[in-house]
Amino acid sequence: MTANVVLLAVIGGLVSCGVYLILERSITRMLLGLILFGNGVNLLILTMAGGDGSPAIVGRTSAGHDTMADPLAQAMVLTAIVITMGLSAFVLALGYRSFRLTTQDRVEDDPEDVKVASRRSPADAPDHDRTDDPATGDPTPFGDAFDAHGNPIPLEELVNLEDIECYDELHTGEIRRVEAGEER
Amino acid sequence: MTLSPDLVYTLIPLPVLIPLFTAAVTLVIGRQPRAQRLLTVAAQGAVVAVCALLLYLVDRDGTTALQVGGWDAPIGITLVIDPLSALMLVVSSVVLLAVVVYAVGQGVRDGTEQQPVSIFLPTYLALTAGVCNAFLAGDLFNLFVGFEVLLAASFVLLTLGASADRVRAGVSYVMVSMVSSLIFLCGIAFAYAATGTLNMAQMATRLDAVPVGVRTAIFSVLLIAFGIKAAVFPLSNWLPDSYPTAPAPVTAVFAGLLTKVGVYAIIRAHTLLFPGGELDDALMIAGLLTMLVGILGAIAQSDIKRLLSFTLVSHIGYMVFGVSLATRAGLTGAIYYVAHHILVQTTLFLVVGLIERQAGSSSLRRLGGLAASPVLAIVFLIPALNLGGIPPFSGFIGKVALLEAGTQQASVLAWVLVAGGTVTSLLTLYAIARVWTKAFWRSRADAPEGDLADAAPSALIDESFDISFENREDVGRMPVFMLAPTIGLIGVGLALTVFAGPLIGYSDRAAVDLQDRSVYVDAVLGPGYYAEAVPR
Numbered sequence: 001m002t003a004n005v006v007l008l009a010v011i012g013g014l015v016s017c018g019v020y021l022i023l024e025r026s027i028t029r030m031l032l033g034l035i036l037f038g039n040g041v042n043l044l045i046l047t048m049a050g051g052d053g054s055p056a057i058v059g060r061t062s063a064g065h066d067t068m069a070d071p072l073a074q075a076m077v078l079t080a081i082v083i084t085m086g087l088s089a090f091v092l093a094l095g096y097r098s099f100r101l102t103t104q105d106r107v108e109d110d111p112e113d114v115k116v117a118s119r120r121s122p123a124d125a126p127d128h129d130r131t132d133d134p135a136t137g138d139p140t141p142f143g144d145a146f147d148a149h150g151n152p153i154p155l156e157e158l159v160n161l162e163d164i165e166c167y168d169e170l171h172t173g174e175i176r177r178v179e180a181g182e183e184r
Numbered sequence: 185m186t187l188s189p190d191l192v193y194t195l196i197p198l199p200v201l202i203p204l205f206t207a208a209v210t211l212v213i214g215r216q217p218r219a220q221r222l223l224t225v226a227a228q229g230a231v232v233a234v235c236a237l238l239l240y241l242v243d244r245d246g247t248t249a250l251q252v253g254g255w256d257a258p259i260g261i262t263l264v265i266d267p268l269s270a271l272m273l274v275v276s277s278v279v280l281l282a283v284v285v286y287a288v289g290q291g292v293r294d295g296t297e298q299q300p301v302s303i304f305l306p307t308y309l310a311l312t313a314g315v316c317n318a319f320l321a322g323d324l325f326n327l328f329v330g331f332e333v334l335l336a337a338s339f340v341l342l343t344l345g346a347s348a349d350r351v352r353a354g355v356s357y358v359m360v361s362m363v364s365s366l367i368f369l370c371g372i373a374f375a376y377a378a379t380g381t382l383n384m385a386q387m388a389t390r391l392d393a394v395p396v397g398v399r400t401a402i403f404s405v406l407l408i409a410f411g412i413k414a415a416v417f418p419l420s421n422w423l424p425d426s427y428p429t430a431p432a433p434v435t436a437v438f439a440g441l442l443t444k445v446g447v448y449a450i451i452r453a454h455t456l457l458f459p460g461g462e463l464d465d466a467l468m469i470a471g472l473l474t475m476l477v478g479i480l481g482a483i484a485q486s487d488i489k490r491l492l493s494f495t496l497v498s499h500i501g502y503m504v505f506g507v508s509l510a511t512r513a514g515l516t517g518a519i520y521y522v523a524h525h526i527l528v529q530t531t532l533f534l535v536v537g538l539i540e541r542q543a544g545s546s547s548l549r550r551l552g553g554l555a556a557s558p559v560l561a562i563v564f565l566i567p568a569l570n571l572g573g574i575p576p577f578s579g580f581i582g583k584v585a586l587l588e589a590g591t592q593q594a595s596v597l598a599w600v601l602v603a604g605g606t607v608t609s610l611l612t613l614y615a616i617a618r619v620w621t622k623a624f625w626r627s628r629a630d631a632p633e634g635d636l637a638d639a640a641p642s643a644l645i646d647e648s649f650d651i652s653f654e655n656r657e658d659v660g661r662m663p664v665f666m667l668a669p670t671i672g673l674i675g676v677g678l679a680l681t682v683f684a685g686p687l688i689g690y691s692d693r694a695a696v697d698l699q700d701r702s703v704y705v706d707a708v709l710g711p712g713y714y715a716e717a718v719p720r
Contacts, residue, residue, distance in 0.1 A: 022363065027355055034362055041369045048377035073376070076325055080369055083332050087362060090339055094346075094355055101348040107355050110425040116484055126486030126548050127618050129630045 007047050014040030026105045027095035031088060038084040042077045049073030192241045196250040196263050198234045199273055199316035202227050207309035214302035221288045224305040228281040231312065235273040242270040243690065247697060247707040249322060249385075257709045258383045262322030264708055267694035268519060269319045272448055275523045276319070278676055279440050279530045280312050282669035286534055287433035289665025290541075304344060311337035311437070318445050322708055323382045324372050327449065331368065331413070335361045338442060341434045342426065349429045357426035364412035371405040375457075378402060385708035388456050388701055389717035396462065403458040407467075410453065414446025416504055417474035420497045424481065427496075428489035432537025435489060439496050440530030444522055447503045451518065454507050455698040467508035468597045475501030475608040482615045486548045488536050491619065495571065495612055496529055502608075505601050506586050509593045515695035517585035520688055524570075524578040524680055531567040531673040538563065538662050538670065539623065544637030544653065548619065552628030560662070561624055566674050568620065572613035578680035583609055585688065628653075 014036050021033025049070035054061045056071030099105055122128065122137025131140050206227035210220045242248065247266040251257060265273075287304070314334025321327040339361070343354035376382055378398055379390040391399055408419065415423045423443070427435050454467075478498025485491040503525070506518025538560060540546050555561045570577035583605065590602040628634040637653045680687060697703045702714035 022359060030355070030359055034359065034366075037363070037366050041366050041373070044370060045373040045376070048373040072382070076372070076376075076382075079325070079329065083336075083365075084362075087336065087339070087358070090336075091355070091358055094343065094351055094358065097346045098348075098351045098355065101351060108352055110353070111349075112428070112487055112490060113425060116486070123632075126484070127622055128549070128632055129626060130632050130634065131630055 003047055004051075007043060011040045011043050011047065014043065025107050027091070027098060027107060028105055030107075031091045031095065034091065035084065035088060038080070042080055042084075045073050045077050045080070187237075187241060189241070189245050192238065192245065192248050192265070193250050195234050195238050195241070196248070196265055196320065197252065199231050199238075199277065200263075200313050200320065202230050202234070203309040203312040203316070207306040207313065210309065211303075211306040214306075217302065220302070220305050224284055224309060225281070225288065227309065228277070228284050228312065231316070232274075232277045232281050235270070235277040238265055239270040239274045242267055243693070247703050249708040257322075258381055258386045261326055262383060262385075262708055263320040263326075264322035264385075264704065265320060266704060266707070267690065267697050268448070268451065271519065271523060271690065271694060272319045272444070273316060275526050276315055276441050276444075277312075279526055279673065280308075280315070280437065282673045282676075283433045283437045283440075283530065283534070284308060285669040286436070286537070286666050287431075289663050289667075289669070290431075290433065290537070303340065307337050307340045308437075310334075311341065315441055315445060319448060323384055324375060324387065325382045327384075328365070328368055328372060331445070331449075332365060334442065334445065335365065338438060342430045342438070344431060344434065353426040353429040356422060360412060360422040360426075364409050367405060367412070368409035371402060371409055374402045374405060383708065384452070384456055385705040385713075388705055389714060391457055392718055396460065399458060399460065400462040403453065403463055406453050406457075407450065407463065410446045410449040411470070412446075413443065414450060414504075415443050415474075415497050415500055416470050417477055417497075417501070418470070420474065420478065420500070423497055424485075424490050424493040427493050428487065432533065432540060436530045436533035436537070439493065439533050440526045443496065443500060444526050447500065447507075447518075447522055450504070451507055451515070451698070454510075455515070456701055456704055459510075459699075459701065461510050464508050464510055465597060467504055468601055471501045471504035471508055472601050472604045473501075474498065474504060475604050479608045479611040479615065483611065483618075488539065488546045488548065488551075488619055488623070489533070491548075491615060492529070492532055492536065495615065498608055498612065499525055499529075499571075502583065502586055502605060505605060506589065509589055509598060511589060511593050512692070512695050512699060513589035513592055514586070515698055516688065516691045517582060517589045519691040519694050520578075520585055521582035523687070523691075524582045524677070527673060527677045527680065528567050528570045528579060531670060531677060532564075532571060534666075534670045534673065535560075535564045535567065538666060540638070541662055541666065543623075543628075547633070548622045548631075549633045550628075550631055550636055551623035552626045552631040552634055553624075555624040559667070563667070563670055563674065564624070565620070567677060568616045570677055572616045573609045574613070576681055578677060578684065581681065581684045581688070 018033045018035075018037030018040060021029045021036065024030060024033070049072065052065070053067045053069035054065045056068050056074070095105065098107075102108075119125070121135070123132070123134045125137055128137060129139065132138065133140055206223060210223055213219050213223070242265050247264065249257070249265075250263045252261045252263060255261070284305070287308070311334050314330050314332070314337055316330075317333060318327055318330030321330050339354065339358050342357055343350045372382070375387060375391075378394050379387045381387050381390060394402075412419045412422075427438055430438065475498050478494050478496075478501060482491045482494035482498060485494060502521050503518045506514045506521060508514075536546050539551070539554065542557060542560060543551055543554060545551055554564075566577075570579045573579040573583045587602050587605055590598045590605070622631070635653050636650045638650065705714040705717075706712065
């Protein structure tokens with residue numbers, strides 16, 4: 001099989017421009033990139049199906065061609081074009097909606113993602129409790145109080161630390177550490 | 185009464201046709217929501233019945249191909265049902281039915297005229313048709329069309345209501361999916377140029393004659409396209425950003441099904457088209473990284489939906505692991521694991537929808553005290569332990585099957601993956617246990633932002649804003665039609681444990697059929713074709 005070098009170069013150009021544009025943050029540019037990429041791929045399918053030839057209709061021939069062009073590739077490209085067109089329309093609608101909502105043509109980072117990435121202190125950790133030490137993130141007796149049966153004691157009912165059966169076993173370590181810090 | 189073997193030819197196109205026609209009808213009767221809902225649930229139920237019958241017939245009579253429109257195999261469109269696709273169809277259709285009941289339950293409860301329910305159900309049906317078409321496709325381009333149908337439907341479902349959040353997530357999702365589709369098209373073009381056919385059975389016989397380098401190149405292009413859809417590690421970062429913003433039932437069905445369609449395509453390409461194993465080591469490393477990076481991401485998340493999205497990515501690694509072993513035991517484990525994971529992941533996302541409904545948030549920084557509702561606690565705990573791989577559940581059985589297959593294959597990489605899989609399983613348990621201790625076990629007063637809640641949690645439209653927890657209007661306890669499908673799916677998940685023996689046996693038969701390519705090729709192109717085309 002021989003391939004047309006010019007066409008291959010065009011495909012390469014289309015795809016690389018398309019990829020470059022898709023990497024932008026502007027929805028319009030991403031859409032243009034998508035269309036360029038799509039056209040590059042369509043051209044690729046046509047090229048891959050072999051050389052040119054007569055129309056794929058029984059009884060039709062054209063001058064200079066002995067063989068028929070591959071109709072399957074044309075059918076595939078037709079399908080691909082229709083799909084790309086429909087989805088381009090959808091992206092246009094999304095872009096317009098995004099512009100209406102944010103008044104700018106830009107895709108922002110996921111806010112939750114930014115929040116996770118910008119965590120610095122243990123107090124931002126996902127398993128942080130309100131009663132945990134805000135600086136170190138260590139648990140304090142108030143958050144992790146359990147009664148004799150091992151059930152957690154709700155914060156509002158926690159009045160007297162000595163009421164907790166297993167308080168000593170649970171928290172002596174913590175308190176000793178704090179005292180050691182004070183000595184230093 | 186015995187069923188005629190010819191029945192299968194009538195049944196094969198139905199999982200695609202029923203949802204498509206129902207989608208058209210439901211679109212026309214959009215003004216009558218009740219009729220629309222009834223019709224949709226009935227259609228999904230019919231698809232479940234058809235798929236179950238197909239599973240039975242395929243297990244009895246073997247792989248069967250339908251030549252649509254009477255055009256013979258290499259030319260016309262072929263729909264093929266083999267044990268793998270039959271199992272995928274059954275599990276998917278059960279999940280799709282449960283989720284649509286859940287969505288209707290939620291919609292009924294929240295029903296206001298602002299909600300885009302009239303397009304939700306037709307789009308959902310189109311998604312069903314796309315998924316089924318992808319599983320049944322017998323040629324590469326039809327597989328592409330199946331992908332496109334389900335993707336186009338998923339774009340609409342993901343951006344339902346078009347709030348700022350969903351549009352942002354939708355744009356990146358659409359872009360990533362389209363790029364993967366275009367890469368898939370490139371792969372199709374290369375494969376067509378190399379073999380001159382799109383029919384997968386014929387392509388399988390002709391690819392053997394293609395030079396190894398070219399064949400590997402085509403496979404890697406296809407693998408990148410499928411890898412984006414299946415969210416395999418270096419190509420998985422789009423998933424946790426886009427899925428969690430969608431409405432709860434939509435996230436559930438996406439998480440359960442869409443990535444698994446990608447996994448299915450990887451299995452099909454790996455076993456039928458490219459059994460040479462040139463990229464097995466690369467696949468193994470990708471599987472390992474998917475498992476580890478995914479689960480480490482999950483640990484960092486404070487939103488349960490995002491956490492589950494990361495565990496979803498992580499557990500895709502298990503299936504890639506099973507496929508890349510390229511042994512019968514590995515494939516068996518992967519097939520069982522796909523079925524398990526579709527069910528458990530969907531169930532968990534449905535439960536998160538219930539949590540949002542009950543507590544007005546899905547963030548671990550806000551939740552607490554959910555154990556006060558025993559139903560919710562049980563409904564969360566069972567699939568959570570299942571996902572973490574605690575012994576009686578199917579997650580454990582699947583992981584044991586995969587790890588055992590890894591030790592049998594016994595290459596150095598396989599042992600590394602066995603270790604990685606074990607670590608991932610433990611870390612999953614850690615992530616899930618943290619959700620349990622924080623959201624269910626501690627008092628809500630102890631949550632850092634416990635006094636805040638979303639004003640309108642988990643409605644189909646998303647215009648949520650923060651309000652004080654006390655001022656939150658009680659949108660109601662969990663509606664029966666949200667709870668019932670969740671419990672139903674848990675029941676199906678438990679059935680995977682109870683019937684683990686027969687199911688592993690079935691997966692094993694499916695794996696044997698996958699590895700012996702002549703079964704598939706002869707079913708599509710006629711008996712004896714494979715032996716003639718591939719001289720020994």
